[in-house]
Amino acid sequence: MAATIHSEESDTAAPARKAGRHTLLDAQGLTKRFGDILANDQVDLVINxxxxxxxxxxxxxxxxxxxxxxxxxxEPDGGKVLWEGSRVSIxxxxxxxxxxxxxxxxxxxxxxxxxxxxxxxxxxxxxxxxxxxxxxxxxxxxxxxxxxxxxxxxxxxxxxxxxxxxxxxxxxxxxxxxxxxxxxxxxxxxxxxxxxxxxxxxxxxxxxxxxxxxxxxxxxxxxxxxxxxxxxxxxxxxxxxxxxxxxxxxxxxGADVASVSAGATNPNIGEVRLGLKNLSAKAATPFATSLNNISLDLRAGEVVAIAGVAGNGQGELFDAVSGETTLSAQMVQLDGIPCGNRGVTWRRRQNAAFVPEERLGHGAVPGMKLSQNLVLTRHGTGDGLARGGFVSVARAGDMEKRIKQNFDVRMSHDDPEARSLSGGNLQKFVVGRELDRKPGVLVVNQPTWGVDAGAAALIRQALIDLARSGSAVLVISQDLDEIFEIADRIAVISRGHLSAAEPARDMTRERVGLLMAGGAEVQGEVA
Amino acid sequence: MRVELIKRKEQSRKMALLSPLIAIGLTALSAAIIFAISGHNPLLGLYKFFIEPLTQQWSLEATIDKATPLVLIACGLSVCYLSNNWNIGAEGQFIVGALFGSVLPIMFPDFETSATLPLMLVFGAVGGALWALIPAVLKTRFNTNEILTSLMLVYVASLILDYLVRGPWRDPGGYNFPESRLFSDAATLPDIFGGAMSLSTPITFLVAIILAIMLGKTMKGFEIRVMGESPRAGSFAGFSARRLTLFAFALAGALAGLAGTMEVSGALNQLLPTISPGYGFTAIIVAFLGRLNPIGIIVAGFVLALSYIGGEAVQSSLGVSNKIASVIQGLLLFYVLACDTLILYKIRIVSRRASSGEVSHV
Missing domain, CATH: 3.40.50.300 (P-loop containing nucleotide triphosphate hydrolases)
Incomplete structure (x- = not known):
């Protein structure tokens, strides 16, 4: 069994446990196959x-x-489950x-x-x-x-x-x-x-x-x-x-995870590139969250993270910043230009880029090829993908190859449909699609949600590198480990209120937690 | 034993082509069974229905005549369906287009210049587009269901037509028959190739080719497909769902209206209480059988037109009701939609109770 072999690897590893008197569930050799993929291969597990x-x-x-x-x-394709010592079929x-x-x-x-x-x-x-x-x-x-x-x-x-x-x-x-x-x-x-x-x-x-x-x-x-x-x-x-x-x-x-290095906080924090000024929006549906007086200055060279528990207005805020929902002009400013009333294509032309939380169905069209999905966000940004109303398939194909290589997107054959990629690979593609432009402002919602550790490290490093090269990066995330790993400043969103962004080195998990649990709301109202 | 559907990782290109062929095969099989049940030799029935019309010149010409409006309407509908706008009312847009196109030859019969016919065609397209914009505006403004509104407007349109040809637009010299005056020569769509086909056929071909290029190569086509598959991704790309709904309905309405005007100006030469044998509805089948692809639609339009001619053929030769044509058209749509499942799913036959894939939990 795999476990016994590996138990020799290191003396800290406990040997595979044998079922004993206190055993509740004993799974032996469970195997499950989906098509060509062995999702579970001879898995043994003892739960006491x-x-x-x-x-x-x-x-x-x-x-x-x-x-x-x-x-x-x-239903397993092979193996058996013992429950309190007797074989059961669930x-x-x-x-x-x-x-x-x-x-x-x-x-x-x-x-x-x-x-x-x-x-x-x-x-x-x-x-x-x-x-x-x-x-x-x-x-x-x-x-x-x-x-x-x-x-x-x-x-x-x-x-x-x-x-x-x-x-x-x-x-x-x-x-x-x-x-x-x-x-x-x-x-x-x-x-x-x-x-x-x-x-x-x-x-x-x-x-x-x-x-x-x-x-x-x-x-x-x-x-x-x-x-x-x-x-x-x-x-x-x-x-x-x-x-x-x-x-x-x-x-x-199975290997040491590449550690992400933020380096020292960038000494060259520059001009405000993305400004949110008293951004407010009513909830569009009874189950949506309204945004209340959100203000934030995002400067060149820094990564600002917005922490918060899911469903506190992150999606609504992302849509307002990207321009999918438009508001009054002054509420959102890109490089000083009011653009709250402009659409997403206009904001992309102002050198802003966006990566939404949902990869499939929002960031990418599931049934379209990767090269076509490139056109989705880059048709208006002067990459020659759309010329005189026609789509340039050849250019899209070249770009797809470049992004695939630079961001290590793995696929079974060239230019597959977006839905056939695994979550981590699709996320690398969707993030890579925007980073490939070297945007001046990048807004990412949940950059590594559901992504494996290797891909997550690659994406986080890329975000930091982009900021260090002089761009402004806004990360909305629920993962505190991620936030403390990459952020220069941290703000917290709670019920549609945003706390002031504070330097990450002055923040503790406890403080972020208090703000998440409603402190941001109080602070936001005072502000 | 049990049949399971397994989701494919990607669409099967092979099945996308095979699905309509399988559907046609199943339709022929079903038609054979219907012929057999009604006491006829099924092989003879199939021959008379599907093959014989192709062997004679007059019936070939009649098939092309019938295929032309079907293809033109279906081309417009494909833009609607690809962008997730369920326009079921092409029949009404066809009729209103015919009414608008008939304004000049009926109300101003003395206006006979070389501009008459082109103006009529423009009027027809505008009329169809305006009629189609009603459900589109209702959808974008009030979030109504366009399937219901577009369908209901079909009946409104056909009642307006009925009223006009029995009332104000009735031919003064027509012995009280419910029909309009005949169109003048200047208002008649000419035949070409020595009378083999109407001018409407090459116009339709041209439209189909332009649409094929638009859908396949341009940003507009890209926008249409993105919005149809994933509206949320479309809005992320900066496309407006509202504007696209208006565009798709207006385009489909314009083409249906153009088809309506060409039908009354060419084939009928006057307005009658009934000007369409259900072209607007049959075109829905044509659009899907043609894979919502204008080139595929040309082929599909021919197949469906054949069913009209074949229906008449079996009625005259075997005495089977020509309603069989509608039955066969309905079966064909049913089978096409069913076979399309195979594009995204594989069939697996399981011998014993076994579950796989996602089972929902509560």
Missing amino acids: KGEIHALLGENGAGKSTLVKMFYGSL DNPAAARDLGIGMVFQHFSLFEALTVVENIALALPNPGKMSDLSRRIESVSRDYGLPLDPSDIVADLPVGIRQRIEIVRCLLQEPQLIIMDEPTSVLTPQEADQLFLTLQRLASEGCAVLYISHRLEEVKRICHHATILRHGQVVRECDPTKETPASLASMMV
Whole structure:
């Protein structure tokens, strides 16, 4: 087995564990194939009662596939699962729930227009009377330090509370194993701390937790055991408390991750290149966020990061800065020229470039070739892609080759459709498409969301290099590690208010967390 | 045993070409079954319907005559459908175009110059475009569903036509028949190649080629395809969904209106209560069978025109109702849309219960 071979690699690696008396779930040789790709190859995994077990790996390493087999949404092509020592076949999520396996998903499946109790009732096989269920929700949520009001409407609740609903829904079924897929990616540090307390409490009661996360700091902090997947195989098992985040990262990637060097803060901070002046916009839909008096000066030579929990107005702010939504002229200024009322093409011609959060469907058309997707953002920027109303296929093809090479975009054949690329490769392309222009102002929303460690390092370094060469870079991100790695100044967005951007060296995670949890709002109103 | 659809990573170019052929094959098979059920030799039926019209010159000419308006309308519709604008009302735009084009020869019959015919064609295109802009404006201003509004306006248009030919535009010397006066020579679209085809056929060819270049090579064509596939990416590229909706409807309406004017000016030479055997609706099938590609549409238009002629042929020779033509057209659209699934999906037959791919969770 892969794990035994690798256990010789280093003396810090725990040997592959054998199932024992406390074993809850014992997976043996699980294999899952999608077409030509082996998503899981002979995976062995032992989960003991009462442990928080981390499942680590880069994107595409096969973590989601593995847990979906445990939860019954996928059927293995080979191998078996033992539950408390006896072989089981988990045909569907209902069967998993009957065994005592619950799952909290990364993307919530909640109906925004319904109340908390209605949402939970929908997911339970026998919800019983609503009033009884409400009482149960209240008591369970209080017991575990996750207070919920069952009569609240989901649309009014912040993301952290929505996650509580999912967790409480899971707890109501008294599970013995809870699977959590990146639970903290949408939480403030304080909310995450609260979640860790709950998990530790659950573990102490004998419930096992299978914990998927990219945040190695927190894995080291709360997990008892870690299994590391690479290319669908178990490559290592270890005790994360005895590792460092860097050593965990290199186990995941299989090599040392190139560290991003921001260098010293650029001494040559120049003119204001992008100015936001009291930018306000009403929410376009009941579920959107309004922007309130946002002001920011982005100067040549610096990287400014906007931190914040998802859904606090990041998308709306990006659209207002890029020109997809137009506002009054003074609200957005590029190199001193008011352009809040100009469209995205005009702003691109002013040497600004934009990379949206959603690669597929916003940054790129899924069914179009990469060369055609180049034309998407560069038809108006004087690259000769559109001449006299005609598209130059030859030039687009040359540019596609250049970007592919400069940004290491890997593809199975030349010029494929955007949808066939993996997330990391498409992101390299979408970022590379804009960097290739050497823009004076670059605005990026979630530059490395869902991107593997290698690609993320490459993209972050490219952003820093661009700023050091005299451009201004604005990064909107939910990843605090990323923000502290690359930002010169940090601002925080909360419910559509933006805090003042402060030098990164004066910021702490705690301070950012307080601003995320509403401090930015107070500050924004005072400002 | 179970049939599964597996999503392909990229579109299959092979299937994009094969799909209409498979659809035509399945349609022929279904038609054979219908002939057999109604008590006729299915092979003879198929021969009379699909093959015999191609063997005689008069029926070939009739097929081209019928194909011309279908191709012209379908070319416009392809721009709508590619950009995600569901214009179902080409029939109404055809009729209103014919009405606008008939203003000169009916209300000013003495205006006979070399400018008469070109002006009529321009009027027709403008009329069709204006009629098509009604659902477009409703969509962009009030977010109404263009499928419903464009379809309902078809019935409004055909009732206006009916009213005009029975009322104010009835031929004063026409013994109270519900038809307009005949158009003067200056208002008649001439035949060319010794009467083999109307001038409308080369005009349609020219339009199809221009549109093929526009869709394939120009920024406008790029914009149309981007907006159709991914409006959010289109707005990121700086394209306006509102303007494109207006453009697509106006273009489709103009071409349908042009087809309507050429039909009354050439083939009919007057307005009648019914001027179209459902060209505007059949053109929807033509557009999809032709892969929303103007060159493909030329071929598809010919196939669908054949179904009109074939319907008449089986009625006269076998005594089968010519409604069979509508049935076969409907089957063809059904099969084309079904076969298009294969462009993005593979079929896999699974022998036992096994799941794969994403299964939804709640």
